[in-house]
Amino acid sequence: MNTRIAAAIVLSATISLAACKSGAPDELPPEPGVSQPDTGYNDGYNNAGGVGTQDHFVNAVNGQNVIYFDTDRYNIDTADAAALQQQAQYLAQYPNITVTIEGHADERGTREYNLALGERRANAAKNYLVSIGVAANRIRTVSYGEERPVATASTPAAWAQNRRAVTVVIN
Amino acid sequence: MKTTFIAVALALFVTQPVAAQNQNPNQDLGEAMGQAGPVEDIAIEGSDTAETDGPLRGTVTDESALDNLQLAIPAFAAERDVATAANARGTAALGAELARVVFADLQNNGLFDPTGPDALPKPTYPQITDPVWGMWSMRGAEMLVQGYVRPRGDGKLVVGCYLYDVALQDELVRSGWVVPPSDWRRAAHKCADLIYSRLTGESPFFDSRIAYIAETGPKDNRTKRLAIMDSDGANHRFITTGRATALTPRYSPDYRRLMYLSYVDGNPRIYIYDIGTGQQTLVTQSSNPTFAPRWSPDGRYILYSMAVNGNTDIYRVSANGGQSERLTNAPGIDVGGSYSPDGTRIVFESDRSGEQQLYMMNADGSNQRRISFFGGRAATPEWSPRGDQIAFTYIPGDFNVAVMSANGGGFRKLSDGWQDEAPTWAPNGRVLQFFRTERNTGRTAIYQVDLTGENLRRLPTPVDASDPAWGPILP
Numbered sequence: 001m002n003t004r005i006a007a008a009i010v011l012s013a014t015i016s017l018a019a020c021k022s023g024a025p026d027e028l029p030p031e032p033g034v035s036q037p038d039t040g041y042n043d044g045y046n047n048a049g050g051v052g053t054q055d056h057f058v059n060a061v062n063g064q065n066v067i068y069f070d071t072d073r074y075n076i077d078t079a080d081a082a083a084l085q086q087q088a089q090y091l092a093q094y095p096n097i098t099v100t101i102e103g104h105a106d107e108r109g110t111r112e113y114n115l116a117l118g119e120r121r122a123n124a125a126k127n128y129l130v131s132i133g134v135a136a137n138r139i140r141t142v143s144y145g146e147e148r149p150v151a152t153a154s155t156p157a158a159w160a161q162n163r164r165a166v167t168v169v170i171n
Numbered sequence: 172m173k174t175t176f177i178a179v180a181l182a183l184f185v186t187q188p189v190a191a192q193n194q195n196p197n198q199d200l201g202e203a204m205g206q207a208g209p210v211e212d213i214a215i216e217g218s219d220t221a222e223t224d225g226p227l228r229g230t231v232t233d234e235s236a237l238d239n240l241q242l243a244i245p246a247f248a249a250e251r252d253v254a255t256a257a258n259a260r261g262t263a264a265l266g267a268e269l270a271r272v273v274f275a276d277l278q279n280n281g282l283f284d285p286t287g288p289d290a291l292p293k294p295t296y297p298q299i300t301d302p303v304w305g306m307w308s309m310r311g312a313e314m315l316v317q318g319y320v321r322p323r324g325d326g327k328l329v330v331g332c333y334l335y336d337v338a339l340q341d342e343l344v345r346s347g348w349v350v351p352p353s354d355w356r357r358a359a360h361k362c363a364d365l366i367y368s369r370l371t372g373e374s375p376f377f378d379s380r381i382a383y384i385a386e387t388g389p390k391d392n393r394t395k396r397l398a399i400m401d402s403d404g405a406n407h408r409f410i411t412t413g414r415a416t417a418l419t420p421r422y423s424p425d426y427r428r429l430m431y432l433s434y435v436d437g438n439p440r441i442y443i444y445d446i447g448t449g450q451q452t453l454v455t456q457s458s459n460p461t462f463a464p465r466w467s468p469d470g471r472y473i474l475y476s477m478a479v480n481g482n483t484d485i486y487r488v489s490a491n492g493g494q495s496e497r498l499t500n501a502p503g504i505d506v507g508g509s510y511s512p513d514g515t516r517i518v519f520e521s522d523r524s525g526e527q528q529l530y531m532m533n534a535d536g537s538n539q540r541r542i543s544f545f546g547g548r549a550a551t552p553e554w555s556p557r558g559d560q561i562a563f564t565y566i567p568g569d570f571n572v573a574v575m576s577a578n579g580g581g582f583r584k585l586s587d588g589w590q591d592e593a594p595t596w597a598p599n600g601r602v603l604q605f606f607r608t609e610r611n612t613g614r615t616a617i618y619q620v621d622l623t624g625e626n627l628r629r630l631p632t633p634v635d636a637s638d639p640a641w642g643p644i645l646p
Binding site for chain 1 (some may be wrong): 228389418419437460462463476480481504506509537550564566586592593611638
């Protein structure tokens, strides 16, 4: 339970930061409780905070482990690029760390198209990281389509939070 | 161009047949269920003058004639009331149940307004082939469905089904089937199909099954399990345990296999589940994500979509494995695909124009051209088993189910939900199902609607339900 609360605090901070950058969703995130913040945490992750943990990564990149996309788009805008550059720096500093980039879509799409769209977004993030020097074999991609929303409302603000690519450290 | 060639080469290299059973220890499958045999037809006693010409009244598109029809469906008679594995209270009780299933099929279809066994006198066994015309006539019945159930020496059940015209005092059609006790409902569905076909002139569809995704849990932590049921929702069964997300099932045309997407190894991959043996194999051995599985009408080929470096294309592979053939190569997302009933053409979805639209191609991938021009997006095309219509998700803003003719004309919207998607056809091409997602809660349910857009109803499922895939008439 404690790790969950700790994670939630870190995650809230992440969302706030994300909302400040220009590439983040236009709308402010919903009130706490309306949706749950996301940074790719799962109960399975080691959240103790040392090198090799998701906590360590998220802190080191100032919460910039998630990038956001416009509806049906997968281009890397300047804010996304800034976030990915931070991620690349971290990966350069810790060359033994590998990551998975999870691509996601909002619920306002058909299921199979969203699987393809999530894959496209994860690959866009991966390709950018590779273009600035991260070895391709350190990055795995997976699409969850619309299957794993972090914001559960059916609103443009929630959809903007769900159209994302999340970089997750593999333990 | 260069990237295209590289991608093709890659696809060919990584796409190999998978003969071996999936050895993944994280298998998500429940107990194997075995495979029931086909239903045996049997000649039954009755008048030899039964007519076999066209439909009696109206059609699906002229239903006013049908729902005014006084159709009586009394309990089926048992030759003797004996014990049966099909009903704890014996064959007489089973006879009433058989009539209830026939009644429910015909009533839920929406075309008829029948009277069922619980509101009608029970004919005796000899009366099944010799109706009490006067009594039915006095009750106002115009059409009379009668039937019987009789245990056979080998433990199987013989079920007879008759349709009579009360005014003409004539038998219109009859048929009999031999079923194992566990398949008693199939005999009732076959009877309902017989009546439906005789009265409407349409092909049967009740004796069929539906594969779908059963959903439980909150929107941000949804459990999605592969499940199957009869066309009326009975004989419900979960195939996967829910440990891994399962999506988009499709029955093979012979009902022996189910193809679906699972995250069982952590990645989206298409698996073929053998219903008889309970074993499953990967459609193709690839490190790339594969999704949107489809069978060819003859079951010999499989279409699937695969993303390579973020670019999704449609591939075809023999159902027995072997090398995959890439059918699309446009930059963008080409996904899904549905064969024409004769197997010569494929309708599919692509965003090559900048948004999801429907395209047609020959079965070898040649002659690709856009066919949807209605304004708004169009997705998840499914070719009617009759070949005359294509159903799809129409997205002018909200998500609706619509149909059009195979040449792209004749657009008609059939549903009006906030998010209705992924239509699937009944075996006769006259009824569709799709799934509806509720705004905010994310709850899902399967709905059924006629090709006319009439008779919309929600299918009863034990839990939330999505991705319905209607199989053909059972063998």
